[in-house]
Amino acid sequence: MQEQALAGSLPHEFEDMAREARNTDMDIRYRNEPPQFDGANLQMHFIAEVDGEPLDCAITAEALEDHFGAQSALEGPLREAFQRGQTRIRAVCTRAIEQGAGPVVLHSGRFRAPDVPDVLH
DSSP: OHHHHHHHTSOHHHHHHHHHHHTOOOOEEEOSSOOEEETTTTEEEEEEEETTEEEEEEEEHHHHHHHHOOSSSSHHHHHHHHHHHHHHHHHHHHHHHHHOOSOEEEOGGGGTOTTOOSSOO
16 A cells, blocks of 8 residues: 555656566575574574575564464574474565565564465465
8 A cells, every 4th residue: 555655656667667676576495494593682593595695584582482482582492483483484584575675583563464474375
């Protein structure tokens, strides 16, 4: 909806460019490696490959506690929660990658958004 309002305010030649940017097909894959615990920032890091290039991604301990059942911000419970929620975490991360540029940090609010798919298609 916001895109529609923005697109209507752009000069005609920029409307086509904005439409193409939204429809960009990216090849997004995830490495089959365990996530890395970042105790200083209370995050679990994992790598996505976007068009063959590595991209650092992370999910916060708070998101893992709120949405995937981590019992604490300690490494063990966070790893277990990441494993349980890996499919949804990757789906939400894919959506974030498609919407922006650069490293992704998934906060708890990302998983409350109504337009976030639960599984990868």
